[in-house]
Amino acid sequence: MGVPVNSSSSAPGEGWQHASSGRWRAAGEVAIISFAILLYFLGRGLVETEIDTAVRNAQTLIRFERWLGIFVEPDLQQWVVGHDWLVHPVNAVYIYGHWPVVITTLVWLLWNHNQELPVYRTALLISGLAGMVIFVLFPVAPPRMFPDLGFVDTVTLHSHAYRVLQPPVFTNQYAAMPSLHVGWNLLMGIAIFRNTRHRFWRGFAIVMPLAMYLATILTANHLIVDGIAGSIITVSSLVLATWLHRRVTARHPVRSQQPHPAS
Secondary structure: OOOOOOOOOOOOOHHHHHHHHHHHHHHHHHHHHHHHHHHHHHHHHHOOOOHHHHHHHHHHHHHHHHHHOOOOHHHHHHHHHOOHHHHHHHHHHHHHOOHHHHHHHHHHHHHHOOOOHHHHHHHHHHHHHHHHHHHHHOOEOOHHHOHHHOOOOHHHHHOOHHHHHOOHHHOOOOEOOOOHHHHHHHHHHHHHHHOOOOHHHHHHHHHHHHHHHHHHHHOOOOOHHHHHHHHHHHHHHHHHHHHHHHHHHHHOHHHHHOOOOOO
């Protein structure tokens, strides 16, 4: 719903100028986010990874989890695999609960809370860049590549949708650490929780990242530590993005008074 314009204090055409400015800003945000997502996928897909290195790094993380006493992923997954009625819902969360949630939340922020969007957009970019650096320096094979340890690739066995949604050319199979599936869903959960008072959506904001975290483990796509690392990186990126946004707003206060893109 548009912001009412006081005709007694506004020059003729000022409302149209504000609306036009809001639309251009919205178009700019969409272009930035779309371009960043495309670069992220292309970057992941084009990274050359030594498979032996990725396997060794994964084994190192598994030893680390065993040392901590938290290497329980095979047991958890075997329990799910033993209950067929659970496999498909878990797969569905992993396949459809990430990008649709991320994109829908960003659009919602753009439409209803466009003052907040730059913070979450910047956090998304920072965490994505950090993830890319780690993927290159520390490639990690996902648990599904270790069937000898009891892991089962439930997504490939029971669904073809994920391979269609993310073709191999855009996918680096050895980018399990950190899990941005978990990190970015957590970021969207924070955005939803902080910008709504509705109990249902606040509940969704809490349950959704937790469901994704469990799905990454129960589909054998990530270890427990992958999700922890993804969450730490994303929350740290949000803190940095918030600090940067406050500095920009303090230097250019006029920018913080831009109209709603739909005004």
